[in-house]
Amino acid sequence: MTFDVPEDRRYLESHEWAHETNGVVRVGITEFAQDELGDVVFVELPDEGDSVTQEAEFGVIESIKAVSDLYAPAGGEIVSVNEALFDSPELVNDDPFGEGWMLEIDADDTDELEALLSAEEYEDQIA
Known part of the structure; x- marks a missing residue:
């Protein structure tokens, strides 16, 4: 199976993606990760105003098959949480x-994203 890996994002080895716009980093998990998890039934996310550190745990995703930690691709303040996931995971x-x-981070330093995997590097990882 081939998975979508958008070129305009950076990726953590733990399967989170990061898309930066004007210093704000939107975060989610990849198509590969959701496929591995199966049907997602619950997402636990931090509160707006909380701070995160790059590669630190920020939440939990639960599926019918597994419970997995979620990791931040950048450090900074949580400025938005996708509340739609609480009712519709x-x-x-x-x-x-x-x-x-899942969330948006007002990044302390967007240069942190350069340490993450490119789309091509992530594709190699999941191949």
Whole structure:
């Protein structure tokens, strides 16, 4: 199976993606990750205003098959949380790069994203 890996994002080895716009980093999990998890039934996310550190745990995703920790691709302040996931966690399965996004971070340093995997490097990892 071939998975969508958008070129305009950076990736953690733990399968989170990061898309930066004007210093704000939108975060979610990849199509590969949601496929491995199966049907997502619950997502636990931090509160707006909380701070995260790059590669530190920020939440939990639970599926019918597994419970997995979620890791931040950048450090900074949480400025937005996708509250739609609380009532409809299946959005992560339906549209992991769109409506299934998880949070947005006002990044302390967007240069941190350079340490993450490129789309090509991530594709190599999941191949």
